[in-house]
Amino acid sequence: MIRDALGNQTNEASATASTVACTGRSAALSINPVPPSGWDNTPISVSLNASCVAxxxxxxxxxxxxxxxNSSGWVDVAMPYPTTYNMSSxxxxxFRAREADTGGFTTSTPVPNPVFQLDTIPPNQVTxxxxNSPGGGPAPEDPLTITWTASADNQSGLSHYEVWRSLDxxxxxxxxxxxxxxxDILPAEPRTLNDNPSSSGKWWYGIHILDNAGNMSTxxxxxxxxxxxxxxxxxxHIPNKFSSITALRPNLSVTLNDVHTSVGATTLRVKNEQNTTVFTKNFAVGTTNITVTVADWGTTVLPRNPDGTPQTYTVEIISQDIVGNILVDSPPWTFDQMNQPPSKPSIE
Incomplete structure (x- = not known):
């Protein structure tokens, strides 16, 4: 309504109003899966979809x-979206999205940040x-020594070596x-490992080589x-342990066995009740059938005690395998000499 100085006025006019929305440009990128920053061996492809507002x-x-x-500059990924983008090791x-309109452009924040580096190639194999095989022996046991050649990885680089073993x-x-x-053994460390396995046996060994992207070579x-x-x-044992004999020059025999390596040199000794050695025979390395024949005794005999009572003899087997494990023949190998001397003839 408008009124002049004399009071004249106009009729009330109708009022109108309007609102204009002022939107900001935006760009958004949907990426699945989102690659990690740094070296990794996955993903090898991603799904991309861009959405924008002018x-x-x-x-x-x-x-x-x-x-x-490779930080060479931004280039468009071909449409239509969503699209699959394959990457190379x-x-x-x-990745990012870019919006452009008649007034300018904007981009989304690059992902990932720092960059993703793909490596799908395992390190080089080794020999x-x-x-020091065979190893072991009596304490302190000699370890097996495992060594290997150097590996190389031309992309993410070597991370470490791992030594693995398994029984035969x-x-x-x-x-x-x-x-x-x-x-783990780092690339700069000596490529060697001394190992004392948990038990005797034939043990297999292998080397795993890992790079910084998680790829592994065997x-x-x-x-x-x-x-x-x-x-x-x-x-x-012949005669059996704790048995009785009558032969003055008895045949003796026993079998030796070593499961994992082989028997070394062996000595057989026979001792009387006074712990005096009355007979000795030596055997070469690797001999497993230990025998004494009548001829081996020569002039030596195993008599009863001077008072005529039976005498107990002990046979010692002194042997070890080629790594030094000593044979223990337990319980002791003993036998009693029961031979009776001939009776004196009677004189009438």
Whole structure:
């Protein structure tokens, strides 16, 4: 309503109002899965989809997903979206969305940040060898020594080596018996490990090589070594332990066995009740059938005691295997001499 100085006025007019929304431009990128920063061996492809909003009062001209490979600059990923983008091992990647309208453009924050670096190639294989086999023996046991050649990885670089072992299973490693030995060995450290396995046997060894992206190589071939902390055993004693004999020059025999290596040199000794050695015979390395014949005694005999009572003799088997485990023949191998001297003729 408008009124002049004399009081004249106009009629009330109708009022109108309008609101214009002023929107900001935006760009958003949907990426699945989202790659991690740094070196990794997955993912090898991602799904990309871009969504954009134009600045208020302008017209959207483009909405694209973009990639920067090896920091060489941003390029558009071909439409339509969503689209799958495949990546190559040895390259780095970042992704973003770009919005452009008639008034300007904007981009989303690059992901991941820092960049993702893809490495799907395992390190080079190595050659493994074992020295000091057979190992073991009496305490302190001699370890098996495992060594291997150097590996290389031209992308993410070597992370570490791992030594694994398994017991023999019919001439091959037990597939369910593999165990990691010791701690990780870094590339700058000596490529060697001394190992004392948990028991005697034939042990297989292999090397796992890991790079900084999580890829792993295994050895081109396994190697094996013998570890022996078990002493030889004696069995089949003739005459039997705790038996009685009458022969003055008895036949003696016993069998030796060493499961994991072999028997060394052996000495057989016979001692009387006074602990005096009355007979000795030596046997060469590797002899497992230990025998004494009548001819071996020569002029030596095993009599009764001077008072005529039976005399107990003890046979000692002195032997060890080639790594030094000493045979213990327990209980002792003893027998009693019961031979009666001929009676004196009677004189009438």
């Amino acid at each position: 600045q208020g009062g302008t017209t959207l001209t483009s909405c694209t997903a973009q990639v920067d490979v 040895g390259s780095s990647y970042q 493994v060898s074992i020295t 299973f019919g001439g091959v490693p037990d597939p369910l018996g593999w165990q990691k030995v010791g701690s 050895e081109a071939a396994w190697v094996w070594g013998i570890y022996d902390v078990s002493a030889p055993i004696a069995f089949g």
